Amino acid sequence: MSQLNNTFARWLLSRLRLVGAVLLAGIAIGWAVGADALWRDPALGHKLDTTIQTFGVSRNGNDDDTAALQRMIDSGIGSIALPRGTYRITQPLVIDLDKVGVTSVVGDGTPRIVMEGIGPAIKFIGTHEGSADPKTVKDNVWRRQRMPIVEGIEIVGANNLADGIEAVKTMQLTISNVVIRHVRHAVHLTQRNRNVAIVGCHFYENRGVGVFLDDVNLHQINITGTHISYNQGGGVVSYKGNTRNIQISGCDIEGNVKNVLIDSGGTKYGTAEVAITGCTLQHSGGSESANVRYIGADSDGERCWGLVTIANNIISDVETNIDIQKARDVVITGNTISSGYKYNLRVEDSANVVVGPNAMGRNAPYKDDDTCDNSVLFRNCEDTTINGLHVHRVLRSEAGIILDHCRRIHLTGCTVLDCDNAGILLNEVEDSMISGNLLSNTSGNGDKWQALEVVGGKGNVVVP
Incomplete structure (x- = not known):
């Protein structure tokens, strides 16, 4: 009997251990997978008619509204709805999304936030560590953090170190119909962010950058209209x-000295897969000014990054209109490009570049003959196709199109008109084909002009 009892006891103990293990596993799995379901939305604790008055926000432009607005954010109400008024703040409004839940700061275009302190007027902090792949987005991000919104407000800086909006580790940040003026950086993206949308905004007269991707791990950003x-x-x-x-x-980007600057230099992963389409990019001139400057260098300074499309834009009035450096796989087509003080197009140390039909010249009413050279230069490039390019009145340059120390260039079907000195200059070019181009000069200096000049090089097929 005793032996039977001992056997039963051992059996019962083993079963209890098994049940305990199952329960512990279930708890662990539930915590890992379903813990977010236990989170209660703090917005449910507030009445639907809760407003800024509930939290003592004055909006009179004189009182400091920082603490009251921060209380409203920290309450978890979610909808920070700002009626018309001036909201004076002296510290960043910090929105810790994982604590307070999905949050928007919205107005109807009438509210103004005046930032008198250092740092961003509004700072979103998330916890997203994954990519844009849905499998890498955790439940708490979808439930508590997705798509933070700023809409329909104005932010004005009243401190030299004030910023507009900063975002860290967010998913689907959306900024629309927002004006940001007199700050340092209007939109500052740092560390890691995913799927950013900026639509219908005005970032105007700031001391720093309009949209600053600051050494950030970021895939997918749309800047539109x-x-x-x-x-x-x-x-x-x-x-x-x-x-x-x-x-x-569809943007108007102008007067920023460097209107679009993408610099991969000094980093392992770089910036690639860029499309700039249907924009107006222009002004202001000055040393090193550019409308689009893309530097595709890797951390060792070698040509590496690219997959860039620049298409169907209106581009003018800077030192270099399009500047491509140490890049590969770049397409430039369908643009009107004019008033390049030095260059309409400069491509250096790059490969696999395709330049299609673009109008590169000067428009008479702008009267820029004395100020703009409009040069087109390819230097130290290889494996490049140039087709259908229209180049008009390049002045003070060695030729309308210059290929300098290039290899395996196919230049065909281009029109080069009324340029100083020469139509096309090949300087130490190898293994290239130049054919089927219209090269003409009726500007009055035809005695000094030649259609095509070849200096050195080898292995070329040249039929102007």
Whole structure:
């Protein structure tokens, strides 16, 4: 009997251990997979008619509204609805999304936030560590953090170190119908962000950058229908980082000295997969000014990054209209390009570049003959196709199109008219084909002009 009891006891103990293990596993799995379901939305604790008055926000432009607005954010109400008024703040409004839940700061275009402190007027902090792949987005991000919104407000800086909006580790940040003026950086993206949309905004007269991708790990950003003008540090700037899928479309970007600057230099992963389409990019001139400057260098300074399309834009009035450096796989087509003080197009140390039909010249009413050379230069490039390019009145340059120390260039079907000195200059070019181009000069200096000049080189087929 005793032996039977001992056997039963051992059996029961083993079963209890098994049940315990199953329960513990279930708890662990539930915590890992379903813990977010236990989170209660703090907005449910507030009445639907809760407003800024509930939290003591004055909006009179004199009182400091920082603490009251921060209380409203931290309450988890979610909808930070700002009626017309001036909201004076002296510290950043920090929106910790994982704590307070999905949050928007919205107005109807009438509210103004005046930032008198240092840092961003509004700072979103998320916890997203994954990519844009849905499998990498955790439940708490979808439930509590997705698509933070700023819409229909104006942010004005009243401190030299004030910024507009900063975002860290967010998913689907959306900024629309927002005016940001007199700050340092209007939109500052740092560390890691995914799927950013900026639509219908005005980033105007700021001391730094309009949209600053600051050494950020960011894939997918769409900047659409936005005015980005007179920002001293640049219009759209991507510096270092690990960035893919920059789409800039239908924007007016002007007066920023460097209207679009994408510099991969000094970083392992670089910036690639860039489309700049249907924009106006122009002004202001000055040393090193450019409308589009893309530097595809890797961390060792070698040509590496690219997959860039620049198409169907109106581009004018800077030192270099399009500047491609140390890049590969770049397409430039369908643009009107004029008033390049030095260059309409400069491509250096690059490969696999395709330049299609573009109008590169000067428009008489702009009267820029004395100020703009409009040069077209390819230097130290290889494996490049140039077809259907229309070049008109390049002045003070050795030729309308210059190929300098290039290899395997196919230049065909281009029209080069009324340029100083020569139509096309090949200087130490190898293994290239130049054919089927219209080269003509009726500008009055035909005695000094030659259609095609060849200096050195080898292995070329040249039929002007």
